Amino acid sequence: MSLQLHQKEKIMATGKGTETAETKQVESLKDVPDLEKAEKIVRNHMLVALGTGVVPPVIDIAALTGVQIRMLYVLAKNYNQKFSDDWGKSVIGSLLGGYGMAKLCTSAVHSLMKFIPGVGQIAVPVSMSVVAAASTYALGKVFIKHFESGGTLLNFNPEKMREYYYEQYEKGIKLAKKQTETDKAD
Numbered sequence: 001m002s003l004q005l006h007q008k009e010k011i012m013a014t015g016k017g018t019e020t021a022e023t024k025q026v027e028s029l030k031d032v033p034d035l036e037k038a039e040k041i042v043r044n045h046m047l048v049a050l051g052t053g054v055v056p057p058v059i060d061i062a063a064l065t066g067v068q069i070r071m072l073y074v075l076a077k078n079y080n081q082k083f084s085d086d087w088g089k090s091v092i093g094s095l096l097g098g099y100g101m102a103k104l105c106t107s108a109v110h111s112l113m114k115f116i117p118g119v120g121q122i123a124v125p126v127s128m129s130v131v132a133a134a135s136t137y138a139l140g141k142v143f144i145k146h147f148e149s150g151g152t153l154l155n156f157n158p159e160k161m162r163e164y165y166y167e168q169y170e171k172g173i174k175l176a177k178k179q180t181e182t183d184k185a186d
């Protein structure tokens with residue numbers, strides 16, 4: 001549980017019916033970011049990212065970038081952080097580094113493979129969707145962890161978060177595959 005949420009619960013449990021310093025503090029915590037809300041933001045954007053795999057070639061990568069930038073914007077807003085698109089693009093690139101760039105190149109190849117009649121048009125969108133959703137999930141989880149620990153956009157260190165990103169990417173792959181299987185069953 002985040003420190004802020006714990007403090008909010010503690011204040012609310014001890015609050016009295018009269019106007020006290022504690023009551024004022026509860027009022028000031030109305031806008032405290034909600035971890036559950038942040039998790040929902042990531043999940044929703046992950047589901048949207050799943051859909052980018054079926055977008056026409058090359059446009060799919062731009063669409064995925066847009067989904068991820070939007071997610072970072074909404075997460076930053078949830079944690080009362082100012083956000084800029086340029087910062088978002090640079091942080092995504094710096095966080096991805098070597099491993100992530102290999103995945104991004106794989107995504108670009110998948111995108112171009114959609115032009116291949118038959119197999120390329122059937123198999124590639126599914127794998128592209130899973131990669132897109134997993135990378136979106138991992139990116140969101142990284143920023144939830146960063147913001148929950150009191151981090152800001154100014155002190156984000158991609159090198160320190162890269163390992164966590166990779167762990168979350170692997171979890172995201174499993175979640176995305178599970179989601180695509182669920183969608184096929186429906």
